[in-house]
Amino acid sequence: EKTKPPPRLNETIPFVSNLWQFMTNKRFFITRARTALQESPVVRCRLGPLDLHLVGGGNNASAIFRASCHSDPWILRIMQSAGYMPADIATLTKDDSGRGTIPRPGSTANAAGIALDQRIWHALHRMYDENLVSTQSADALANHFQTAFHQQLVAAPAPPPPVGGGEEWVDDVHIFGTLRRTMATAATHAVLGSLILDVNPGFVDAFWEYERYVETLEFGLPEWLNRSAVRARARFRDMCRRWYEVADRTYDWAADDASDTNWEPAFGSPVSRGLARWAKSFGFSADTMGPLFMLFIFGLHANAITISTWIVMELVKDPDLFRAVKDEVSRAESNTRNDSTARTFDHRKLTSLPLLQSVYTEVMRLRVGVLITRTSTEPVTVAEYTLPKGSIFQAPTEAGHLDEAVWSTAEHPASDFWAYRQVTEKETRDETTGQISKELEFSFGRRSGSWFPFGGGLNMCPGRNFAKPEVFLAVATVISNFEIEYVAWLKPDGSPSKRPAQNDANYASAVAAVPDRELKVRWRKIKD
């Protein structure tokens, strides 16, 4: 039995400097935390008024993914700062029974025997499981996304070629900008329907305006310090609210059937109707619907599009890798082409390709940086420390994702992008011909516990099963429908940069780091 408390992250000015550093330079703070976590599996740290326990990767992080640790108090804070009405926050706060099927021991629901469908967190969790996590729903969303993305990116007419210029080449393609516009439009269409885009001209631009401020807004800086952030959020939230009101009036709720899996224009997919139904059934006010959908749309777009961009950037940087992945994805082309020139994919085959999976794992490992935060409702043992009920834990994904002991190979330290890190070469012998062929095989091996870009446990990202095919489809569509030539890396002011993109330290991103350089290419559609 250990009674000694975990060591503390030292502070130059006690009680103040860690918070200050966290707010002004989150990456640097996390690097310090990660270094301290190499020495001890748990490190105490005071962040302003909060007493936190930082937790390292591997088995230590999985200790906080158990059902007795949850992030609902943190999610409530985000909901509140996004603008949920106080009465609806109170409804959520009142239910202390958690997301699991079995109410938390000692909770009110447990004592009073409250029915499952009246437990608001559990109802949300089950709604996500049915309409977003399930294979059937992730499949439907992926298929719809592919069609819509194709229309945005490939079927859309190219600008007319310059007079006498190289026909069909589009010369000024900005990869990040293009994916932000086309993927956000397509994923919005697939998940939330077409009405939201129709009633809100400039919806996608307004989203990205808001997105860059989400992290700062969460700190609740005084509004006068943060005026443009508050304005950007209000503008996007109003768009969500305006759409919701029209959708709610248009959609035939009376004919609505909870098992309905079809897409329709007003709400789009079942998860979007499910969210609305969940909120209505707990009596949420109309004013909460704007912030509710605003946060959901943030979860939908903020990371998947950035991750897809990083993958395309890695491929363009390395022509051999580009060719290898392009070859590989051709094995996942679907038989039916939706027009004579278009390449479309079977997303299940696509997401099981070894090399592309390895690239995806690697990009997520290096580009996702999030502090997975949990509060314990029971005493929790992490490594040799047993910490009391009510402890706050933060596991920085970096502590797992950049652990040299787990990830490095003789030639490729954990800090490097190495496309082939997660594949092994397997020899197979053809029974009849006796010929030996080599094939790549994807495997996490013992590394899986140190990779948690989606978090874990009951609070794990409910979008994970759609995010993966979405990213793979976006990358495959880009690299197989266009012939792409590298032109330049661009600084934010549009001038050329001598180096490729790195994580943007000035962009307060909640999960996936944002590239600080744009990639400019020229491309033309491949016809055959």
Ligand code: HEM
């Ligand atoms: C590469 C893409 C993505 C990454 C890296 C990512 C990552 C995360 C992480 C780390 C969390 C917190 C998990 C925890 O605390 O354990 C989260 C929560 C969430 N994500 Fe994702 N996500 C991605 C894509 C998506 C997509 C496509 C959707 C929607 C379809 C989505 C919807 C959500 C929602 C709604 C939550 C909050 C759930 C709650 O109520 O607790 N995410 N995501």
